[in-house]
Amino acid sequence: MNQSWTQRQRPERLERRIEFTDYQDTRNFLDKLNTLSQNRERFPDISFGRTYVNLTLHVKDNMSSLDSLDHDFAQQIDDLL
């Protein structure tokens, strides 16, 4: 998992902000993330504008804390870049 992810508490989660040069780059990333989310049935909270995306990975519904699967998913998101 890339260092640019930040692990926060209360609630435990992973956060990352990614900046893009233009809206098309932002869209290309979001489209790839959409495919990954559907394949993994994992849907991060995403906020975006024209040239940025903020991602938040919450603990999975049936879990009480983050685990290696979450860190793997974060790595897979990094690999989209």
Added chain:
Amino acid sequence: MNQSWTQRQRPERLERRIEFTDYQDTRNFLDKLNTLSQNRERFPDISFGRTYVNLTLHVKDNMSSLDSLDHDFAQQIDDLL
């Protein structure tokens, strides 16, 4: 403009939250909004998860307050539903 938009101050903006029944409905709406945003060259701040979308329309770069164009854009977004 549909009543479900809320006008807030400091900074002046329009906000709306839309709930969807499943991820596919959320994606369909976001794809239509993407087309509208590109056509209008207006890019709201968007945050979404599996079954919700939060929209924030900020005052346009060269303006100091919201105007009828912003309210029209909000109405066009409502029309996508």
